[in-house]
Amino acid sequence: MKQAVEHSNLELVELRIPARPEWVALARLAVATVANRVHFSLEEIEDVKLAAAEACAAVIQHDRHGEFIDLTCEALENALRVRVRDSGRQGVAVAAGAPMNFDEARIAGLGIFLIRTLMDEVTYDVNPQAGTDLFMVKRLAGATDN
């Protein structure tokens, strides 16, 4: 997260979609388009699309999710940053409680394991009040320290 911030934004796309499965395809397309700007290979683009879809699914599966998913995709010089946020939670009854560990909450089921495998950097924050906030980065091959 820290080092990626230092790069200037080449391109930034923000998308708000209803938090419903039929809109996930649009998220996939948006991410694919931005990933293509970073010149990822087809395989990498498929991976990024898959990761984004899983992140959206994670939000949707959360039984207290909000009305929308906010997707932010940034094309950097040699990396792609994607943020998937649960939003529009006004009026959604939420139980108070301690922040949950992502795995414990099981909101993504197995999806989070897949996301971690496909992306180079994954951080997330899940709590009953603010919903899911997942941030992930994929670096261009060669730009990785491996």
Place this chain on the structure above:
Amino acid sequence: MHERDEARRDRERTRALFARFIERRRRAEAPEKPDPEHERLRDELVVVHLNLVRFLAVRFANRGEPLDDLVQVGTVGLLKAIDRFELERGVEFTTYATPTIVGEIKRYFRDKGWAVKVPRRLQELNLAVNRASDKLAIALGRSPTVTELAEHLHAGEDEILEAQELGQAYNLLSLDSEVSGENDKKSQTLADTVGVADSGLELLEDRANLERAFTALTGRERVIIYLRFYESVSQTEIAKRLNVSQMHVSRLQAKALEKLRAVLVE
């Protein structure tokens, strides 16, 4: 809350199973005789984690290989992970196994020439969408909806949209390029126009074939086919331009289509 308890119990069960398995595995490392208990525990671990393999395989199933094959190679990855996992790593087995399973699935794609497969899959789906949409348009008397197309092609609606969008990136072939329609009529493709004239020509699928077929035509026949199907010029108009009768154009067109069909059905 209930779900969280269940998840914790699952994890504890898995850890206990692994503890027993790893003990057996260590003993089996000096294999004088096979240890049935080691095998049994290994099998049990495989069964317990098959849903993970399946979950992952399904995610890759849209990349053009059968799901069963992916589950199979994924299971190979699972076995590798089971044989290498150590409890001291302090990570959950699922965290450890996922990259191994995904790695195995991806390697399978690479061995299968995956890099060419993706564009081909998109191309194929894109071509199928184009063909089906015109077929349905004729059947329905209107442009089909994405839902109808998805049903017709046994594909997801998102796949249809994606193929349509991304297909353009691959410069799809002239056969499916649009032929401008007369007036406000829905535009058609050359393949479909020919298909309407003779449904036996549905097999028109790729440019190479069509180009090959065109070499069988005389110059005049080619001009007629071009004007008629690419430019949507009427037979009467073509007749005027070529200074022959409309009947003659009609005969030449029929002959040209006959030739095309003969070459294409070979």
